[in-house]
Amino acid sequence: MQRKNWLVTGVSTGLGRAFAEAALAAGHTVAGTVRSEEDLRAFEGFKPGYAHGRILDVTDDHAVSRVITEVEQSVGPLDVVVANAGYGLEGTFEETPLTEVRRQFEVNVFGTVATLQAALPHMRQRRRGHLMAVTSMGGLMAVPGMSAYCGSKFALEGILEALGKEVAQFGIHVTAIEPGSFRTDWAGRSMSRAAHTIDDYDTLFNPIREARQKASGNQLGNPAKAGEAVVHITSVDRPPAHLVLGSDALRLVTAARTAVDKDIRTWEALSRTTDFAEGAQL
Numbered sequence: 001m002q003r004k005n006w007l008v009t010g011v012s013t014g015l016g017r018a019f020a021e022a023a024l025a026a027g028h029t030v031a032g033t034v035r036s037e038e039d040l041r042a043f044e045g046f047k048p049g050y051a052h053g054r055i056l057d058v059t060d061d062h063a064v065s066r067v068i069t070e071v072e073q074s075v076g077p078l079d080v081v082v083a084n085a086g087y088g089l090e091g092t093f094e095e096t097p098l099t100e101v102r103r104q105f106e107v108n109v110f111g112t113v114a115t116l117q118a119a120l121p122h123m124r125q126r127r128r129g130h131l132m133a134v135t136s137m138g139g140l141m142a143v144p145g146m147s148a149y150c151g152s153k154f155a156l157e158g159i160l161e162a163l164g165k166e167v168a169q170f171g172i173h174v175t176a177i178e179p180g181s182f183r184t185d186w187a188g189r190s191m192s193r194a195a196h197t198i199d200d201y202d203t204l205f206n207p208i209r210e211a212r213q214k215a216s217g218n219q220l221g222n223p224a225k226a227g228e229a230v231v232h233i234t235s236v237d238r239p240p241a242h243l244v245l246g247s248d249a250l251r252l253v254t255a256a257r258t259a260v261d262k263d264i265r266t267w268e269a270l271s272r273t274t275d276f277a278e279g280a281q282l
Helices: 014-025 037-046 061-074 098-126 147-170 199-215 223-233 247-266 268-272
Strands: 005-009 029-034 051-055 080-083 088-090 129-134 172-179 191-193 242-245
Touching: 005 014, 005 098, 014 029, 014 037, 014 080, 014 223, 029 037, 037 051, 051 061, 061 098, 080 098, 088 098, 088 147, 098 129, 098 147, 098 172, 129 147, 147 172, 172 223, 172 247, 223 242, 242 247, 247 268
Parallel strands: 005 029, 005 080, 029 051, 080 129, 088 191, 129 172, 172 242
Antiparallel strands: none
């Protein structure tokens, strides 16, 4: 096995911790970002000499660039970067203040973009590397009451797909990781909730919220196995552009994409009416 240097953001808990632990267990070196000294010590204690903690707020663009440059110099050239840091925001579209929508995008989208942009020049110069980001099954399908969260993950999907096509010529792979429901604290501590203000949505949204809360701690997905899956794709010659994790994600994403395909087929004739009689095809 070729040992690699990883950087994973948000390794204190959840899937970020699972990805880091799986990489360390496989013999790789991991630089993991955390938000506190306590979390830093805990992470480095997991495998001294191989686990390197760094305190980082991914919404601080300059700090992201500084940390990745420092890790490249002190830990070693990065082979794999996993932009994992993010959080959930629950609340119907009409109830969610713009300030909270902007914060959701600041962390989930721009924090990820800053991380990948900071790592990319190093990989491009070496003509190799693997960039990954955790989107969600909510980046390929949407559920009521999570418009801001799903919007942020849909945005990442578009960014990652275009990025992958841009950097393939440099020997750099790009993967969007799309987890379903995993047994982490995502639905608990990592879930922010917009204030309830409109009763009209209760009949639709309350059962969805209650089901998510009830399932918290008993989700289908095993984080350790997710970590093993992510480590596995870094060892193959042609890793996927999309890695859906969990049978629930497979079912829901497939249903959502089938619905999109149905709309396209149903309205294909109308779509074609908007062309000039003669024009350039892309």
